[in-house]
């Protein structure tokens with residue numbers, strides 16, 4: 001790598017921060033069952049502790065996304081979060097309302113045909129905004145399981161209107177520096193239609209809600225043929241990209257670890273962001289968040305792996321030769337233009353990342369540092385090594 005490329009990687013890593021999900025440290029499963037992990041976090045204190053360990057070895061994860069109902073139980077917990085944040089050095093990150101687990105949401109939340117249930121869902125979002133204000137979080141991150149399973153069972157346009165109303169009233173309660181992030185997902189748990197199924201619906205609803213609402217791109221929430229980097233480029237250009245939930249999918253929203261199936265696609269997504277920042281001269285105001293809760297990989301190791309994978313792919317995107325790319329695109333020199341991306345993607349940036357870590361007082365190999373720390377053995381001794389459940393929706 002040239003000295004200029006090394007400089008580009010260091011600059012990119014200095015600004016790249018990744019938010020961890022509290023639910024990623026808790027025991028989870030699939031609809032076919034749950035596989036307990038030794039010492040999986042079951043309390044908000046344990047989640048903050050595990051997140052702090054990931055941040056200790058990586059140095060780039062200062063915030064923890066929190067899920068209302070899983071992490072906030074009653075008034076006390078907002079104060080508890082503030083104490084934990086001070087104690088662990090991990091700040092509360094995005095606040096995720098829970099609008100999909102309560103029995104009343106069987107036929108939807110903001111999209112439910114019963115106005116009383118829509119009102120309950122709206123109240124929960126307002127409570128979540130109040131929690132975000134208490135713990136100084138900027139983002140209220142909204143994912144809705146709403147939809148239907150059979151043709152003809154719901155009026156799609158009425159539900160769209162109810163979502164517009166619900167999101168508009170949520171937006172009205174935001175403080176000036178807060179944001180609503182509207183996440184889309186093509187299917188699951190609804191299998192005929194999902195009310196916010198793609199980026200276009202999320203964009204329309206965010207615009208209807210108000211200027212502080214943006215779209216959240218969950219990288220797993222796309223059909224395998226979808227061009228995610230094109231969606232990202234459009235949202236960036238429209239100033240409507242609020243952030244990401246990182247995971248990967250082989251078939252469709254399989255909640256696999258970022259880059260485990262298609263690292264080149266993640267690199268192309270990051271390339272669109274780095275190119276946007278290069279051409280506009282301003283940083284993209286994006287929340288990079290992990291959304292994983294894997295039930296087979298060891299929880300904390302999977303989180304460290306996702307963070308270091310994201311750093312590596314972002315560093316590769318940082319060394320694309322943008323001048324050469326622009327010139328070859330203008331002349332349609334196809335092979336040379338494509339080679340600009342492929343050369344960057346093929347570059348082994350790991351040695352430079354390790355140098356950067358050492359220069360920043362961090363362990364050069366976060367996974368090795370975690371394994372040598374004895375943290376996992378300690379929490380198994382403290383928490384007991386049998387699954388204890390609790391802590392996430394999949395409990």
Ligand code: AFD
Nearest residue numbers: 096143183185218245255291
């Ligand atoms: C599930 C949903 C969605 C949501 C996450 C956290 O598919 O991605 O953001 O849970 O609530 O993965």
Ligand code: MN
Nearest residue numbers: 183218245291
């Ligand atoms: Mn998500």
Ligand code: MN
Nearest residue numbers: 218220253291
């Ligand atoms: Mn998901």
